Amino acid sequence: xxxxxxxxxxxxxxxHDFLRRVPAIADRFAQLDxxxxxxxxxxxxxxxxxxxxxxATTSLAPFAxxxxxxxxxxxxxxxxxxxxxxxQQVGLFGGPMYTLLKIGTAVRVxxxxxxxxxxxxxxxxxxxxxDHDAKEASTVxxxxxxxxxxxxxxxxxxxxxxxxxxxxxVERIRLLIDQISGPYAEDVTGSLRRMxxxxxxxxxxMIDVLSPFLREWGVVVxxxxxxxxxxxxxxxxxxLLDVGAERTLNILDTAAQRLTAGGYHVQIAPTTIPLFxxxxxxxxxxxxxxxxxxxxxxxxxxxMPSALLRPILQDAVLPTAATVLGPAEVAYHAEMxxxxxxxxxxMPVPLPRHGLTLLDARTERNLxxxxxxxxxxxxxxxxxxxxxxxxxxxxxxxAIDEAAITNVFxxxxxxxxxxxxxxxxxxxxxxASTRSSLENLSAKLRSALKKKNTQRLERQRALHQILFPFxxxxxxxxxxxxxxxxxxxxxxxxxxxxxxxxxxxxxxVFGVSDLVHEAQP
Numbered sequence: 001x002x003x004x005x006x007x008x009x010x011x012x013x014x015x016h017d018f019l020r021r022v023p024a025i026a027d028r029f030a031q032l033d034x035x036x037x038x039x040x041x042x043x044x045x046x047x048x049x050x051x052x053x054x055x056a057t058t059s060l061a062p063f064a065x066x067x068x069x070x071x072x073x074x075x076x077x078x079x080x081x082x083x084x085x086x087x088q089q090v091g092l093f094g095g096p097m098y099t100l101l102k103i104g105t106a107v108r109v110x111x112x113x114x115x116x117x118x119x120x121x122x123x124x125x126x127x128x129x130x131d132h133d134a135k136e137a138s139t140v141x142x143x144x145x146x147x148x149x150x151x152x153x154x155x156x157x158x159x160x161x162x163x164x165x166x167x168x169x170v171e172r173i174r175l176l177i178d179q180i181s182g183p184y185a186e187d188v189t190g191s192l193r194r195m196x197x198x199x200x201x202x203x204x205x206m207i208d209v210l211s212p213f214l215r216e217w218g219v220v221v222x223x224x225x226x227x228x229x230x231x232x233x234x235x236x237x238x239x240l241l242d243v244g245a246e247r248t249l250n251i252l253d254t255a256a257q258r259l260t261a262g263g264y265h266v267q268i269a270p271t272t273i274p275l276f277x278x279x280x281x282x283x284x285x286x287x288x289x290x291x292x293x294x295x296x297x298x299x300x301x302x303x304m305p306s307a308l309l310r311p312i313l314q315d316a317v318l319p320t321a322a323t324v325l326g327p328a329e330v331a332y333h334a335e336m337x338x339x340x341x342x343x344x345x346x347m348p349v350p351l352p353r354h355g356l357t358l359l360d361a362r363t364e365r366n367l368x369x370x371x372x373x374x375x376x377x378x379x380x381x382x383x384x385x386x387x388x389x390x391x392x393x394x395x396x397x398x399a400i401d402e403a404a405i406t407n408v409f410x411x412x413x414x415x416x417x418x419x420x421x422x423x424x425x426x427x428x429x430x431x432a433s434t435r436s437s438l439e440n441l442s443a444k445l446r447s448a449l450k451k452k453n454t455q456r457l458e459r460q461r462a463l464h465q466i467l468f469p470f471x472x473x474x475x476x477x478x479x480x481x482x483x484x485x486x487x488x489x490x491x492x493x494x495x496x497x498x499x500x501x502x503x504x505x506x507x508x509v510f511g512v513s514d515l516v517h518e519a520q521p
Contacts (some may be wrong), residue, residue: 085125093481159283357509
């Protein structure tokens, strides 16, 4: 197991400065560290505890909570309890592996803060099923080369919460399931065929895939769509109306300008008020929010947030103490401090998630054969290929030394002149034959080297596809179920527990051989 500081990994200047707590970025967050007073204030926020418990119970349906989850739901009733939350959109086969890392980070921090502050801190997974990006929710890679989607492009404005699998969806998904391989593939693929069946909601399948982890860790699930359906966000909508569209955009624009002035990027450029109207055809942008004041008051369930309002809705409804974020999420949260304040909501403590590169048995074996380590592949393939070609260049082949050949045959030519001048031609023919033989030998060696290099390039390319697919960290590409098939759910849970015991934000390279060490007392 190798642990890397996030500062040693590729990342934006904004994210690295957030980790370093450079004032220009640190000041974009209201609370960087927890304390008892802050947790106490956050414990009093949000909807009633009874509503919160009901929300947690209905969000898990149709699945029954595990004993650990039920204990967490019971603790939601404690007026002193707070949450460490992390969220993710619906994804095929459990979503990319970083989804599980975010949840694991929340579990670790919740446990540590519970012990530190002496009050219940509960890990929560916010399932963002209000999102309408069906293409993203239905796309997956199984080979690190191609990305495949099962969605047919229909009803593109509908939120994912309204989507169920059709028979055609299931047929396409099962082709993807058939590509899953590994020691545990039979169990995993059997479960996936049950989970992804005709009529099952997309969001239910996501929870089902993650259940071995959520259940064991006692993670509470909150579906964003249930909050909208119940209208629990209505008070926040009224505050948004009081702030008004013009002031909202001014607040967000000013924050974006501050980031730009500091040389940082703006993750989400504000263009309209961050609110959608929901009807039978799906989500729609709102041009004139003021004209909808009466409708918003009467039908809050018909209005949902876009990205720059979603976290505030979450923290207005829930007693959130901290939120676990990826690099892109840190970037757009950096735009929101003044917006939180304008809407009267405390901004929770932002926590960087952990990172992970997994090495299954085959990858470890191939790395050994190539005398490489995983970090050697943490770069774009074009750069690596160029470097490898240089390393494997044909400079290992000796050049044909004409002078040496001449020097070898010159004494024979001189001897032939003195003995029998007619033999000079024979000696010269022998010299020419030697040159030809060496040229043929060089050609054969060069051909063999090219073949050897091609094979090695192919092996290195295959390693890159598993370690840094699409020139990006592995955790962003392969889904949770892909790794379940290669490690098993129990081992994968141990791996995430081990990774999240490292400092926040760390990136860990973990191989199957490391499991042996983890299993030792």
